[in-house]
Amino acid sequence: MPRPFLTVLTAPIQTTTRRLYQGARSRVRRLVKPGAPLPAVSKYPGHYALVRSVVEGLRAIDADFNFNPDRMSALARVVYAPANEALRQAIALKQDGRIDYLVAGPVNALFVDESGGILRAPEIDRVIVAHAWQAEFYRDSPALVAKSRQCPCGVDADRWKPTPGAAKDGALLYWKSGDESFCEQVERVVRACGLEPRRVRSLHGEHAIFSPDDYRALLDRSVIGVFLSTFETQGLALLEAWSMDVPTLAWDPQGPAVWRGRQFQSRSSAPYLTPSTGRLWRTIDDLEPTLRGALADRAAFRPREWVLANMTDAICSAALFALIKDGAADAPATR
Numbered sequence: 001m002p003r004p005f006l007t008v009l010t011a012p013i014q015t016t017t018r019r020l021y022q023g024a025r026s027r028v029r030r031l032v033k034p035g036a037p038l039p040a041v042s043k044y045p046g047h048y049a050l051v052r053s054v055v056e057g058l059r060a061i062d063a064d065f066n067f068n069p070d071r072m073s074a075l076a077r078v079v080y081a082p083a084n085e086a087l088r089q090a091i092a093l094k095q096d097g098r099i100d101y102l103v104a105g106p107v108n109a110l111f112v113d114e115s116g117g118i119l120r121a122p123e124i125d126r127v128i129v130a131h132a133w134q135a136e137f138y139r140d141s142p143a144l145v146a147k148s149r150q151c152p153c154g155v156d157a158d159r160w161k162p163t164p165g166a167a168k169d170g171a172l173l174y175w176k177s178g179d180e181s182f183c184e185q186v187e188r189v190v191r192a193c194g195l196e197p198r199r200v201r202s203l204h205g206e207h208a209i210f211s212p213d214d215y216r217a218l219l220d221r222s223v224i225g226v227f228l229s230t231f232e233t234q235g236l237a238l239l240e241a242w243s244m245d246v247p248t249l250a251w252d253p254q255g256p257a258v259w260r261g262r263q264f265q266s267r268s269s270a271p272y273l274t275p276s277t278g279r280l281w282r283t284i285d286d287l288e289p290t291l292r293g294a295l296a297d298r299a300a301f302r303p304r305e306w307v308l309a310n311m312t313d314a315i316c317s318a319a320l321f322a323l324i325k326d327g328a329a330d331a332p333a334t335r
Helices: 016-032 048-060 084-095 114-120 132-138 142-147 180-192 212-220 236-243 284-296 303-310 313-329
Strands: 006-008 065-067 078-080 101-104 126-129 148-150 170-175 196-201 222-228 248-251 256-259 262-265 278-281
Touching: 006 048, 048 313, 078 313, 084 101, 084 114, 101 313, 126 132, 126 142, 126 313, 132 142, 132 148, 142 148, 170 180, 170 236, 180 196, 180 222, 180 284, 196 212, 212 222, 212 236, 222 236, 222 284, 236 248, 236 303, 248 284, 278 284
Parallel strands: 006 065, 006 078, 078 101, 101 126, 126 148, 170 196, 170 222, 222 248, 248 278
Antiparallel strands: 256 262
C-alpha cells in the first residue's frame, strides 16, 4: 500500500518489539483478569480538541493522509506533529533522513524556551499558530517567526448545534480568568439585565473541569454568553458557543496575563470574534451597556452562520492541508 502524502503524528510509533510486548501483555491481562476493562486510550492523543478537529476535518475533505500509523513503513515523508513526544520522534526521524518536511504547532509550546525549547529545533520547517498574535511569543527568535503561519482549528458543527425548540432563559458565564469577586460582579450585571447567569468554571491549560456535554447543555439554554479570559490564542470555547448559535460578550482587558507561572502582555481574549459572533468589553463599567445593547439587537448576530462559512473542521483542515502541501512543495527532499 503506497504511503500517503501526510502523516498526522500525535503518539510515537512503537518499535516492533514494543508492539509485540504490548500485544502479549494485553492478551495475558484478559486471561488473568477476565472481564476487567482495559485502560482507557484516547481516540485523539495529544490536545484532544485540536487533534480531533484536524483528523476529522482531513477525513471530511478526503485528504491523502494517515493518523498515528502503527508501523514506520506507513509513515509519510511529510509529518505534522502537534504533540511533543511525537514531535521529538519526528525530529530524530528527520535527522535520519526519513522525513522530508516537518510541521509543528500550535500547542507544542507557547514560549520559545518552553518544553525544552522544542520549537527551536532546526528540523522543524513550519510552525502553525492559532492566530497571528501567537507568533509574538516568538519575537526573540526571528527564525521561528519566519516559520510561523496562522491556521486555526475548527469545530464539529454537527455536534455543536442548537436543539430545535430549546428554551433559552439565561446567560452562560464562562469564568476562566479574574478572581471570584470579579465573576460575582459580572453575575450581578447579568441579573440586572434580566437574565440568570449560569457559571462554568475553566482554567488556562485545563481541559477536564467540566464535560463537553454539560457545556453544550448550558449553551442550549443560553440567550448569550459572557466570557472572562485574559487571553486566548484562538478561543475554542467561544467557537463552540458560536456553533450553538450563542453570541458572546468577551472581556478583553489586553493587559497582564499568566501562562504556567509566566507573565506576559495579552493581545486578545477573542481573536476571531466578529460583529456576527459577539462584542468585546474592557471594564466592568462597559459590560452593562454592552449587554443591554446586544440583547436589544440580538437579531444582528449570526454566530452559527459565521461558523458554517468560516470555521468548521473541514474548512480549517483544508486550509491546514494547503499550507502544508505548499510548504512541502518548496522543501528539498532528504532522500
